[in-house]
Structures are given as structure tokens and as C-alpha cells.
Amino acid sequence: MSGPVGTFCLVLHSHLPWLAHHGRWPVGEEWLYQAWAHSYLPVVDVVSRLASEGRQDLLTLGVTPVLAAQLDDPYCLRGLHDWLGGWLLRAHEAAPRLPDLAAHEHRAAAAALTDFETRWRHGASPVLRGLADAGAMELLGGPATHPFGPLLLPEVRAFALETGLADQTLRTGTRPAGIWAPECGYTPGMEDGYAAAGVRRFLVDGPALRGVTAFGRTVGTSDVVAFGRDLDVTYRVWSPRSGYPGGRDYRDFHTFDHASGLKPSRVTGKSVAPEAKQPYDPERAAAAVARDAADFVSVVRERLAGLRDQHGRPALTVAAFDTELFGHWWHEGPAWLEAVLRALPEAGVRVTTLRGATDAGLVGAPVDLPPSSWGSGKDWRVWAGEQVADIVALNDQVQKTLVSSTAPGRARDPLRDALAQEALLALSSDWAFMVSKDSAAGYARDRARTHAGHVEELAGLLAGGRRGAAARRIAHWAATPFGSVDSRGLAG
Known part of the structure; x- marks a missing residue:
């Protein structure tokens, strides 16, 4: 067969609860500013740079309304600017004790400050709207404050969804046709509420489709399409036992230099005590990024080749993650994302959005979904x-x-x-x-x-x-x- 071996969709879900004015540290606004500085800024920067090269349909990005409100809020914008300045000062203060780490952190903090001051000072919505309007990505919407839909009264569920969709329409100028259902929560009949709200596609976890995620599936008698996370591909990255972020050469998330708050160590080994971990080495980390990006591209291509053989036509794999994994939890995550998005087309894999997959006809037969979520047990136990x-x-x-x-x-x-x-x-x-x-x-x-x-x-x-x-x-x-x-x- 000629043409791409299949289609890859990267879906990122950006969400934090309302944190402004509700505590500072360790839980509260600090959580917002860390995720913003280490994930939202660099991930959007990756998309912007690839878009500047003329690349389109790079990924599908969800930003929940409650997070979007904070990313546009003047109080939060001032708070992030102060936090970025503090990051730069902490790097300076660490220089006598940790010169290599301090230099690395100084460059990162200075770049983040420049990015924020040139593109983000008026909020996230103008930035995201520009990338979406240029066709670089698809924006997903969702219910206003990320409630677990299956446990809501039908009228409250509809109200929360409409409030969220209307809010995003005000911020980005376009009413979203796709959503990341909060926690991938589903109960039979929710598709009818989605259809009534103009939602045409949503995310579920792979087990809700019994692992058959090669195509989107219309749900019940509706024309609303459910896309399932392909866990065989997604867990190559996001697995606590064997995912890439746990690699020995990546920066260790849990080990701190307590005088500066900076993270001086690499993972070294999963059973290595914090005091025995080796110093972080950006060059070793960069080599690990290249190695793991190549491995992931190989995994995706092999997965799609197998699905093409199984179904007799090119199919789909959806890898879906929390945005905060990339940069905040996994320091090198944004660099890995860029390497993967560059390499997949060269490997004969079509990269597109959920909208692009739908338009390409990557939708299979109707399906009846069970009650489900992406939480522990893939049921509702975490929330109920x-x-x-x-x-x-x-x-x-x-x-x-x-x-x-x-x-x-x-x-x-x-x-x-x-x-x-x-x-x-x-x-x-x-x-x-x-x-x-x-x-x-x-x-x-x-x-x-x-x-x-x-x-x-x-x-x-x-x-x-x-x-x-x-x-x-x-x-x-x-x-x-x-x-x-x-x-x-x-x-x-």
C-alpha cells in the first residue's frame, strides 16, 4: 500500500482547579505557576515553532474553562510574572554552590520571561486562538469547572457543559465541537447531551471501547464520535513502571536543592536514594530524548502497520496525556514532543487532530459504551x-x-x-x-x-x-x- 501507514493523534488535556486566592504553597497558586512556567509556556512554544515552519494539525489541545480563566486573569498574570522573576533570582542565588545547574536554570527562566513578556502578557486566549485559527491545532472545550459528569443531575450536567462551551467561545471566538470529557467519565445517554450542545466528538479511555481504538466510533444512535486512548501506545510514555520519564538520565522530579528549590539530580535509578542520585546532565538528557523519541516513533509505526493489516485499511492511534506531564513532571517532555512531531511524518505516519481524523473518515461502526472513566479500575470509584x-x-x-x-x-x-x-x-x-x-x-x-x-x-x-x-x-x-x-x- 502507498501513502501513510496510518494516522496518529496527540491529544493533550490541560487542567487545574481554580487556585487563585485559595492558598499559595505547597498547594494553591504555586501549583498554577509551576505548571504554567514549566508546561504551558514550553508546550505552546513547540507548537508555535512548528507552525512557523508551515506545519498544521499538529495536535489536539484541551484547556478546561476553569484553567483558561486563570490563564487570562490579570491577578494570575501578575502572579506568574513575579514567579518567573523569582525563578531567575533563585538561579542566581544557587550559582556559587551549583554553577552548572544555575546556568541551566538561568537560561530556562530568562527564556520563559521573554516568552511571557512578548506573547502572554494579555493572557493565553490570544495565543491559543492564533494557533487554532492558523490550523496548527484543534482546541477542545469542556464543562466549566471539570465536574465528573456521570454523577451530575442531567440539568446540571447540561448547564455545566453549556457554561464551559460559551466561555471558550468568548475567549477564542469559536465554539468547540470537541471536548475532553472530564476524567473521561461516561454514563449511557451522555452522548445525547453532547449532541444537543453541538459537541461532535469526545474522549474516552481505551477500555471503554474494549481496547478497540483503531477508529473513532459513533455512540448509540447518535452521530457523536467517541475516540479512545490507545493504551498500548500511551503507556509507552505514561507508565509509572516503565514510561520514559523514569529513565535514568532525565531530571528527577522529587529531589530538591532545598536552599534554592531547584532540582539538581537525574533519576539515576528507581531505587536510588535522593542523596545518592547523580547530578543532572543536560547533554545526557538530550541524548535520552533522541533515543526515546525514536523508540516512540517506532512503536507508533509498528502499531499502525499491525492495525492496517488487521483491518485492511489505514487506521488510527490516539495517544492522550495531561499537558502537565510535559515539562512540569517530565522536564524534558516538551523537547521529546517536538522530536516526535518532527519524526512521525518522516516515518510515514500522518499526524492530525481529532477533527482531521473525523474528516478523513477514520470512524467505525456504532458502539454502546459502558459506564467508565480513565481513573483507577476504569470505573467511577475515584469519584464515587x-x-x-x-x-x-x-x-x-x-x-x-x-x-x-x-x-x-x-x-x-x-x-x-x-x-x-x-x-x-x-x-x-x-x-x-x-x-x-x-x-x-x-x-x-x-x-x-x-x-x-x-x-x-x-x-x-x-x-x-x-x-x-x-x-x-x-x-x-x-x-x-x-x-x-x-x-x-x-x-x-
Whole structure:
């Protein structure tokens, strides 16, 4: 057969909960600024440089509305600028003790500052919109605050999705036709809600398609296409046991020089104690990037060749990751991405977006999907298990209060809009995830309870006709992400 051996789609999911004004360190705004500096800036820079060479349809990028709001927020933009300056100062201070590392970090921090000051000072949306409009990538949307959809009331699920899609339309000028379903969560019937909202494609995890991910599949009787992560390909990178980021020559994420906060060591070995790890060597890391990029290209090509033989025509593989893996967790990840995106076409693999795959007809027969997610067990246990029963109960009450507090009307009501926004923040899937994974569980529970408490307090004041008191209470709450939440959407 002539032509490409098959099609590769890279999908990146960028998401953090609303962190501004809710703590600084170790969980809070520091989390946002680290991910922004080490992942969002360099990953977008890779896309921009490849696009400047005339390359198109490089990848599919999801930026959740709650993250996009922070990447455009003046307070967060000032905070990142300060953080980048602090990174540069930390590199200077480390120079007498760690000269090689300090020089490496100085170059990285200076480049990030220049990039931010020349392209990002007015927010992420102009940058992303320019790349999407130029055809370099496809932007995905999603529900406003990344709630776990299967556990939402149908009307709340529809409201969260519409709020998120409308927000992205305001930011980028185009209503997204594809979404990364939060946590790849699915329950039968969700495709009908997607179709009603104008969503034409979404992501599920590979096991939801019983591992048959060679083509997108329309779901049920709808024309909405589900694309599944090909775990055989994705886990070549994102596997805690054997993924590339654990390679001995890459920078170790967990080992710190505590005086500067910089990371001076390479992985060295999985069982090597932090104090015994070897110094980080950028040249060794660059050689590892080249080696692992070549290996991944070989894996993709072999996978697609096998699928072509199996199905009798060129097929598809979708590798999907959290964006924060590239640069934040895996320091060399952006360089690896660039090497892979350059090498795949040379190896006879077509690289495109989910939209491009759909337009190329890489869609198979309809399928009925089971309840699923990409979490532990590929079911709902992370967000609905016994360990988060308190958050599940809290979310149920938040939804009931939200629905019962909604009043139809011609004019917007800023107080009810504020109630809806606090409800959406309470319903973020992050809180249950952090508890289930025992990752800052106390912070997560506090955040969920704080937002849920605001919902109940505001609902009580509105029910009692105490609008003045409600407005005064809202004025004392931390700033919130959206200015466009319209609670009238819940009233039908």
C-alpha cells in the first residue's frame, strides 16, 4: 500500500482547579505557576515553532474553562510574572554552590520571561486562538469547572457543559465541537447531551471501547464520535513502571536543592536514594530524548502497520496525556514532543487532530459504551467510592440546592449567578480525586466544603428575601473565575 501507514493523534488535556486566592504553597497558586512556567509556556512554544515552519494539525489541545480563566486573569498574570522573576533570582542565588545547574536554570527562566513578556502578557486566549485559527491545532472545550459528569443531575450536567462551551467561545471566538470529557467519565445517554450542545466528538479511555481504538466510533444512535486512548501506545510514555520519564538520565522530579528549590539530580535509578542520585546532565538528557523519541516513533509505526493489516485499511492511534506531564513532571517532555512531531511524518505516519481524523473518515461502526472513566479500575470509584462518600453527599446537596434556587427571568440576576458559580466550583472533580489519591486531601475537602457552604448560605439568604445581605456576603468571598455564568440556563 502507498501513502501513510496510518494516522496518529496527540491529544493533550490541560487542567487545574481554580487556585487563585485559595492558598499559595505547597498547594494553591504555586501549583498554577509551576505548571504554567514549566508546561504551558514550553508546550505552546513547540507548537508555535512548528507552525512557523508551515506545519498544521499538529495536535489536539484541551484547556478546561476553569484553567483558561486563570490563564487570562490579570491577578494570575501578575502572579506568574513575579514567579518567573523569582525563578531567575533563585538561579542566581544557587550559582556559587551549583554553577552548572544555575546556568541551566538561568537560561530556562530568562527564556520563559521573554516568552511571557512578548506573547502572554494579555493572557493565553490570544495565543491559543492564533494557533487554532492558523490550523496548527484543534482546541477542545469542556464543562466549566471539570465536574465528573456521570454523577451530575442531567440539568446540571447540561448547564455545566453549556457554561464551559460559551466561555471558550468568548475567549477564542469559536465554539468547540470537541471536548475532553472530564476524567473521561461516561454514563449511557451522555452522548445525547453532547449532541444537543453541538459537541461532535469526545474522549474516552481505551477500555471503554474494549481496547478497540483503531477508529473513532459513533455512540448509540447518535452521530457523536467517541475516540479512545490507545493504551498500548500511551503507556509507552505514561507508565509509572516503565514510561520514559523514569529513565535514568532525565531530571528527577522529587529531589530538591532545598536552599534554592531547584532540582539538581537525574533519576539515576528507581531505587536510588535522593542523596545518592547523580547530578543532572543536560547533554545526557538530550541524548535520552533522541533515543526515546525514536523508540516512540517506532512503536507508533509498528502499531499502525499491525492495525492496517488487521483491518485492511489505514487506521488510527490516539495517544492522550495531561499537558502537565510535559515539562512540569517530565522536564524534558516538551523537547521529546517536538522530536516526535518532527519524526512521525518522516516515518510515514500522518499526524492530525481529532477533527482531521473525523474528516478523513477514520470512524467505525456504532458502539454502546459502558459506564467508565480513565481513573483507577476504569470505573467511577475515584469519584464515587467509599473514601469520598462525604464529597459525593455534599455534591448531591449542592446540586439540589442549585436547581431549587434557580428562578426564571428575563434579566440576569448577579446573586443567583454567583450561587451557580459557587456550585460549579464545589462540583469540581479535583476534590474527590485528591482525596482518593491522598494528595493534599485536607485542602481538597476544605475547598469542597467552602464552596458548598457558600451555596447553602446564599440560597438561604435569597429564599429569605435578604438580597442586600447576600450581596455583602459575596463581596467578602475570594475572587472567582468567570464573569459569564448565567444561572438562567438552569431554568430551561
